[in-house]
Amino acid sequence: MLPTKTLHLPAFFLLLASSLPAAAAPVIDGADTAWVMTTTALVLFMTLPGLALFYGGLVRVRNVLSVLMQCFAICALASLLWVICGYSLAFSEGNAFIGGLDKLFFAGVGVSSVAGTIPEPVFALFQMTFAVITPALIIGGFAERFRFATLLVFTAAWLLLVYVPVTHWVWGGGWLGQLGLLDFAGGTVVHVTAGVAALVAAIVVGPRHGFQKTAMAPHNLTMTVSGAGMLWVGWFGFNGGSALAANGQAGMAMLVTHLSAAAGCLTWMAAEWIRFGKPSVLGIVTGMVAGLGTITPASGYVGPGGAIIIGILAGVVCFTATLWVERSLRIDDSLDVFPVHGVGGIIGTLLAGVFASTHLGPFSGQGFAAGIESIVAQVGIQALGVASVFVYTGVLTWIILKVLQATMGLRVAVENEQVGLDIFEHEERGYDL
Template identity: 65%
Template sequence: MSFKSGELSLVLLLMPELAVAGELNQANTAWVLTSTTLVLFMTIPGLSLFYGGLVRSKNVLSVLMQCFAITCLVSILWLAGVYSLIFADGGDLQKLIGGTSKLFLPGIGTESLTGDIPETVYFMFQMTFAIISPALIVGGFAERMKFSAMLWFSGLWLILCYLPVCHWLWGGGWLADLGAMDFAGGIVIHVNAGVAALVAALVLGNRRGFPTTAMPPHNMTMVVTGAGMLWVGWFGFNAGSALTANGNAGMAMLVTHIGAASGSLTWMFIEWQHFGKPSVLGIVTGMVAGLGTITPASGFIGPTGALVIGITAGIVCFYATHYVKRTLKIDDSLDVFPVHGVGGVTGSLLTGVFAASGLGGLGLADGVSIMDQVGVQALAIAVTAAWSIVFSYLILKVLDKLIGLRVTADEEVQGLDIVLHEETGYQDL
């Protein structure tokens, strides 16, 4: 997750495990500190409000609680060892996994640097990405999973799915060596979490009444508020991944905004044509699709590429959402797989196209053609999806045997807020 210039050698040089320690750069430090705050803002309160508004009123607190608890859990696991196993030197196993030298950050003080920013800042910045990844999966099993099962699943998924994939791409692993491009998480986060959400939806089964009973969002004002926070926070997500306060971060921010806007309008116009009226839910969902799809490409492409990727995101994710729910009748409650998973796949493949200098991008590595790069992207996507499918399924099945995954039918009807937390989101309920 460092700035890519198009030259593979420079990409690797700037990766954290190979960065040459230098003097503290205060401008870069300030920007990454700001970006860290923005990315955490995406999860709490952004994603929390977005997801909370999308569920029924009897389950709103359960979703807010899940996002909040995941933030706390991942933070502790990140300190305990996940950060180290991704970014510390793994020695002979470096291509597969990092080392243990940074468990609990021994010897890391105010003067310790990663590149030209404090390692504490880099630690925090990367931690916010780890936090939002399992939080995204919440949308796949919303309104029916036990809180205890959710905690266990989130922690184990972070260790068994997020950790290895993140190391392979951002920690000096074998996918990075192959030249796979993922600037800010299209593969590491969106494909990984999107596939896991689909697996969770299939293992848990549909909510009672789905798909015959309408389950509309209970509070669209909350949804739009959360969506707006996601849009703003995403600038830290993508532009912050440059790890520099310069034109590279500026370009990443620009293409992120164009991707969001074009994805949003495209979804709105398709929905308008199909159903006669544009919906608020549609325009904000299109925005999220545009943001998720532009994420892997954001540090490699120009504005024209961003426009095409955003439009493509609106089209592909719209039809994927309807196919999953209406044709396959899979209750991925908040459309995590068709928006984030499919968007991540689409954006990651198109990164290999629009990163080419002839198409306005910053350029591919020497001797690498568009077809070569798209092939590497496809391999990284396939490996990530397969890994996430297998381990997400195993985690869920083991937890189901040990503690059970799902609340009872009566508890689901009553609502998770009162059943699991003895609280309600609204006083009149």
């Protein structure tokens, strides 16, 4: 009789592991991929031509080309920087503050690499469009007076020193994401950073010549309304695409985005009507943008009832903030970037912690918070996220601008400002009829 063998425990587990099926490899979903590719195009459409036309119509006729030029240049510059190092620092594995260098020049981002259920190149491109529009929003804070050469250097420095780290904090595995901050599509990452940067820039650069002494009316509201319509449509990609899947969350994000925009524009219109006696075209489109920016961080977590409340608050609070910044603080945030995007991003980020609750009846969200205690705790996290991003963005933006002010100069001379940036910077005219 042959002697029996004893199967040692480690060997048993190795044998058991070898008999189990291998972990399933990530699978690309065709529907999700097609959806995110479509929304990527919509988000780029928000900058070019949407934001370019929206801002271009708001400035005076002698500066329209300068705004269009700035939007185009920022789009190109931010795209290349995103490929070179921005994406890697934002989304590759690093520490709580910043990502690593594993994906410089999109290393490893090939046709076979997967992010969730979509190809990683599609995810990286989708995030690139966010990196494009965020610094483009800032130019509204110093429109009609900023040097073009300085703008290019500022954009590069700000993108890498402010936008990229904050993106990693929230979406790339950084400390705010680990805390549980709810920011679905960029309340802190996009709107707070852009709004605060625009406010700091307006203060450091100083007001336009003749601010609050001469009329500085928009030169072409038809252009502005056209751009506003493009932003409204494009925002479906901005928020709906942030689900990164063709699913119910994406659909709900689109619904609440639309409702908040509608509530925001009508509320702003009503507030303006009550205060000034007449509703304006500029007011209704600005209210729309306020509603869109405010719902952005909450769009993946709230329901229709909460979205309408958020839009109404956006219209009232952002309208009031616009008057406060210009008339009380006397800050020339030329195109109201901070009152609309900064204040809207703050409101929306805080309210995401409220309306995500399932205990609010018809105003309930999608179950990311429950009960009063959970709401209070979540709002605390939201407030910490807002405060951290606000302070970090403000300090770094101030440092960047002060360095550029001492080396390159920030603004054109008064006589060149009066001639207009179209002629002085680019030797071209927006209209030659």
